[in-house]
Amino acid sequence: MSMYLEMIRVRFLMMLAYRTNYYSGILIYSINIGAYYFLWSAIYGGKEEIQGLSVAQMTTYVAVAWMARAFYYNNIDREIAAEIKDGKVAIEMIRPYNYLGMKTMQALGEGVFRLLFFSVPGMIIVALIFPVTFNASLNTWLFFFVSLVFSFIVNTYINLLTGMMTFFLFNNTGLIRAKRVVIDLFSGLLLPISFYPGWAQEVMSYLPFQAISYIPSMIFTEGLVGQEMYNALLSQVFWVVILLIPIRLLWSLAKKHLIVQGG
């Protein structure tokens, strides 16, 4: 266990090694939130609410969705792909740990770092500029964080799966990009799921993506309450468990398939 904690620490150090990335990240996220804020204000025009969400709720939804993204988002899919491509995964195989577990821990280190030093200051900046409301109850905060942890796990699982596909495709930059767009679109980051047409909502309810962004953001804006919220949390747990199966399968296949590229 201490080795996983150590890995999180090392990841912190690595994040700190590139400070410019960190500052520019806050800026980019703030700009994104600003852009969506103005977009949504224009869409709402004078209307009180659309699909049961008021303008204030919508602004909060956008801000929270982006700040939550800072926590669950990570690049381990690209890292795994790069490590497979240049053969560095060989080094990982001579270490007495589980490669995927270690990658997950690195992702967690990155996530925690960004939550503390990126989301929190970012949120303060955003709250100063835009009419975001943080008057959620303590309970809502609590459920939001629980939900956020699940969203991190689901997203990381999907990243692991995408990264591992490199074992079979050898070059999957395209797949990784496609995955990113799919997640941004279907997870409810760009558009709340309730805005999609009925049939699309139906399809998406069978996919794991809304567990990533839609559920935690909706919980925070109190668009999901009571039984609905518990159901949403349960669906997250469901994906956390179910996605383990393809990961296990793919990993045992990958290990057999492992060809170290480049000598």
Next chain:
Amino acid sequence: MNVIEVKNLRKEFNSYTSRPGLAGAFRDLFTRNYKVHAAVDNISLTIKQGEMVGYIGENGAGKSTTIKMLTGILTPTSGSIIVNGMNPHKQREEFVRTIGVVFGQRSQLWWDIAVQESFRLLKKVYRVSDEDYNHHMGHVIETLDIGPLLDKPVRKLSLGQRMRCELAAALVHNPPLLFLDEPTIGLDVLVKLKIRKFLQEINEQYKTTILLTTHDLTDIEALCERVVLLDEGKIIYDGKLNQLQEHAVEGKQIEFEFLSEVPRSSLPRIENIQWEQKDATTWLGLINGDEQMISQLISDVVQRNPIKNVRINEVSTEEIVRKIYEEGMALT
């Protein structure tokens, strides 16, 4: 005790060939020509504890593939491997605690963070106690002279500095078996000497078994008593290094530099000796067979002609290996 036991090991790779031309490229989209290529072909090998073995061969002879199978990275197509009493691939996590590996061409340190942070992480990963770590690594750091490098990020180190750190990183858990895959590639003479000296030391001190692949045969000469020669996936020689020298070399060369020009006729006529003129005052005597001839020849020549310099040229291992590969001479 045998540290490594390998029987009839074989590793095949499927490779495909591209057809020529545009039409060929389109055909490749649907069906590809697959070819099975055995990178390692029926190798059997045992290595005892405390041995330092040089594993040599040309590029693509199958050295790295063997090492990767021995370390559990690759699964063999067929054959059995037992290293440190375990099956490397099946018992991977337990097994890798008992080995150290250095790949000269890849870094295993974390690129963006200071060297000591990498060491600290490895110490946790291998669950080394503070006491063991301080005692053992203190010594390693001192011998490899990397103390001043510890707080620098790896990306700022020179190749020689990095390589020494890599070696130290592979030894954090003081493994009884060490695999070195081209550890001295691209290093200058001083760093090479430092690394060699260090390897000898740990071999003596801890009885560490070392399997070394390299293209620099001077490494092997300095470190290994035993060499294993590999060609196209097969072992073509496995035995003592000096025996390889004795067997493979037809003879020694003696270079005489005379004070004045010497005609062929004034040189002694002895059986098994061939003369070759290098320039006006220099002759080369090639001796076939008996080593005793050397002193006889020198005394004969010196008695008749005044000489400036005599040099006995021993054939280097490099020369031997080149000969073996060029002439396909297999020794057993």
